[in-house]
Amino acid sequence: MxxxxxxxxxxxxxxxxxxxxxxxxxxxxxxxxxxxxxxxxxxxxxxxxxxxxxxxxxxxxxxxxxxxxxxxxxxxxxxxHKVSDDQVLQQGENNDKCKTKKAPPPVPKRRTVCNTKCSVHPSEDLKYHCKTHKIIVCSECALKEHRQCDELDNIHDIYDSESKRIVSKIKYVEDKAAYIIKQETNANEGADVSYEEVLSQIRLDREQVNNYFDETEKSLNNEVYRFREESENRQTEMLDICQKLKKKKDLIRDTNVSEIERYISMTEGECEVDNINRDLKGVFGLPRLRVSYKSQYQMLDSGNLVAEKHQREIGRRKLKLQKKINIAGGKQSCAITDIATPSNETFPVILVDCVNQRLIIISDEYSPIYHQLQWRPWGITFISYISQNGEIAITFPQENRISLLTIGKNISESKRSCIKVKSPAGIRYHKSENVMIVVTDFINASIQCWSLNGHLVRTIASFDYNIDRINLTNDDQIIFVSHTKHCIQSCDMSGKVLRYFPYIDDSMCGPYGIASDQSQTIYVCGFKCLRGVSREGEWNELLTRDDGFEPQSLLVSNGSDRLYVGQTRKSWSADNEFLIFEL
Incomplete structure (x- = not known):
């Protein structure tokens, strides 16, 4: 030893x-x-x-x-594994004690998660992380193979910072997975709730329809039975008359009776025949029965049953960029929250820059004109526009007001007074009803109709989440988005929801601006991207992060196939540009 x-x-x-x-x-x-x-x-x-x-x-x-x-x-x-002499002697002296004294429990070994030895040098522990080659090496490998590497760190030195970074990344992916689980759970629960509601309504409708048809059938049977009974009585009566007349006719033709008898019988019978003929008036006015039926229930077709599943591959479609207009106007950053253009017109286009509290007017010569506002705006819509003059409405959420302005050579206050509305956001003018469709209250939003004189006409729909942007389709449907609910919806003027589908994005941001074209394709922008969803539910990527744009608001020109895109630009961005695409 x-x-x-x-x-x-x-x-x-x-x-x-x-x-x-x-x-x-x-x-x-x-x-x-x-x-x-x-x-x-x-x-x-x-x-x-x-x-x-x-x-x-x-x-x-x-x-x-x-x-x-x-x-x-x-x-x-x-x-x-060396043992000293004192340890040997001590071990010998304690041999007897060890025989009688219970041995202490063994110390548990540390759990081995992975091999910490170098595969090249099995006797060496892994100690260093080479970021250049992205491997963990031992001292021998570090000395001989990674001597020239710039980033060779001792694991003990970088453990705390790296563990925080990796735990943060795990937390991010974990949150994303939890979000997807929550979405799936909500989807299942929503499907179950809607299924039970629809099934209950179907059963109720079936019961009412069955009762309706039972009563209708019973009434129809009674009516036909009465008509048949009356008709059969008339037929029996006519058969009796025909029988009497036949006897009269036979008597006249009977050669076994003398002519005197036949004449007398014939003379008496003529009077009776005249009476029968008088009784048979209205031969062409006899009652007829024609059965017809008009349902009191509007029969359901497949279009009334909506069961949409939105899980499709996203295609890729390129937009043709027509024009980029620099709208900075000496400002380092801007955010275009809404866009307006006259109905069936292309220009002028008016942009709302909420960061700099201004309107930006784009003429057909693509030259921007700036108009400073007193408060921070959000939404805008044209009320009227004739011969370079018109009227616009602008929402000011922080001031709880909608201002009506007159546009011409200059922009000035309209003769109409401002409208007091709680936190108005998105706004559009409904021409056929001559009202403004306004989203009120960012948090618990409502879509309301307001007259131009400042009277609340009616509330179309209410929600327990935010809505900040709306638009109108060609057939006057209301389309709107919620960036907190991550959804896209449409409804009619009565508030009936026509379409609802979630907006899915890896960054879990958006949607923001929304618009639609004549083919009822909906365009919606999210975080540095722009997508289109057709009426059939097919998604297409129109702009991605690689295109370098940051779309925030959208509008489709009714007078041309143009898509206007307003962006949000931070101070670090070089350009503040308004984009015009050809659809």
């Missing part, structure tokens, strides 16, 4: 070899010793040992210094 503390002889010291080289089956005499690594090093290894960043703080000692002090160190691994 080797006992710790035994001094090595001079012959042992001379035979010390470079341990890193020895692992490669190369024998070089040791030139020095690294106290940090606990290894002997040859001249070359000793010279370059502290050049890599992870080894700069290692303590090196020349071998001759060790020899002079006569205390050459022993590598740590070699002492792992």
């Amino acid at each position: 080797e006992v710790a503390g035994r001094k090595e002889s001079s012959e042992d010291k001379v035979k010390q070899k470079c341990q890193p080289c020895q692992d490669e089956n190369v024998l070089h005499e040791a030139y020095g010793y690294c106290k940090t690594c606990g290894e002997y090093l040859c001249d070359a290894c000793y010279k370059y040992h502290r050049r890599p960043k992870p080894f700069k703080d290692h303590v090196l000692v020349e071998y001759k210094t060790i020899m002079s002090k006569d205390r050459a160190p022993t590598p740590p691994d070699s002492d792992k």
Whole structure:
């Protein structure tokens, strides 16, 4: 047994070899010793040992210094299983005690999650992370293979920061997965609730319809029965008359009776025939029965049953960019929250810049004109526009008001007074009803009809979540979005929901602006992207992050196949541009 503390002889010291080289089956005499690594090093290894960043703080000692002090160190691994003399004696003295004394429970071993040894050098622990090559290496690999790498970090030094970063990434993906689970749960619950509601309504309708048809059938049977009975009585009566007349006619033709008798009978019968003929008046006015039926129930067709499943592959369709107009006007950032253009017209186009509290008017010459506002605007719509003059309505959510302005050579206050509305946001003018469709209250939104004189006509629909932008389709349907509910909806003027589908995006942002064209394709923008969804529910990517745009608001020109796109630009962005695309 080797006992710790035994001094090595001079012959042992001379035979010390470079341990890193020895692992490669190369024998070089040791030139020095690294106290940090606990290894002997040859001249070359000793010279370059502290050049890599992870080894700069290692303590090196020349071998001759060790020899002079006569205390050459022993590598740590070699002492792992050595036992001292005192330990041997103590063990012998305690043998008897160990026989009677219960042994202590074994110390549990640390759970091994993965192999921490180097695959190239099995005796070496993995200690360093090379970010250049994205691998974890041991000291030998770091010294020999990754000496020139710029990012070679000790795992103990970077563990805290890296663990926080990776935990944060895990949390992000975990939240995303939880969001999807929540969406699926809500979808299942919503499907169950709607299924039960619709099934209950179908059963109720079936019961009412069955009762209706039972009563209708009963009434029809009674009516036909009465008519048949009356008709059969008339037929019987006519048959009796025909029989009497036949007898009269037979008597006149009977040759077995004298002419005197026949004449007398004929004369008497003529009077009776005249009476019968008078009784048979209205031959062409007899009652007829024609059965007809008009249902009191509007029969359901497949269009009234909506069961949509929105999970499709998103296609890719390119938009043709017609014009980019710089609308910065000396400002570093802007946010176009809404766009308006006259009905069936292309220009002028008026943009709402809520960041800079201004309107930007784009003429047919694509030259922007700026009009400063007193408050921060949000939505805008044209009321009228004739011969370069017209009227517009602008919402100011923070001021709880809608202002009506007159446009011409200049923009000024309209003769109409401002309208007091709670937090008005999106706004559109409904020409056929001569009312404004307004979204009120960002948080618990309502879609309302307001007259131009400032009277609330009616509330179309109410919600328990936010809605900030709306638009009207060609057939006067209302389309709107919620960036907190992440959904797109449409309804008619009575508030009946016609379409509802979620807006799915990896960044879980949006939707924001919304518009539609004559084919009823809906355009909606999210975070640095623009998508279109057809009437059949087919999605297409129109703009992506790679295009470099940040769409915020949308409008389709009724007078042409143009899509207007307003952007939101931060101070770091170089351009503030208004975009015109050809559909």
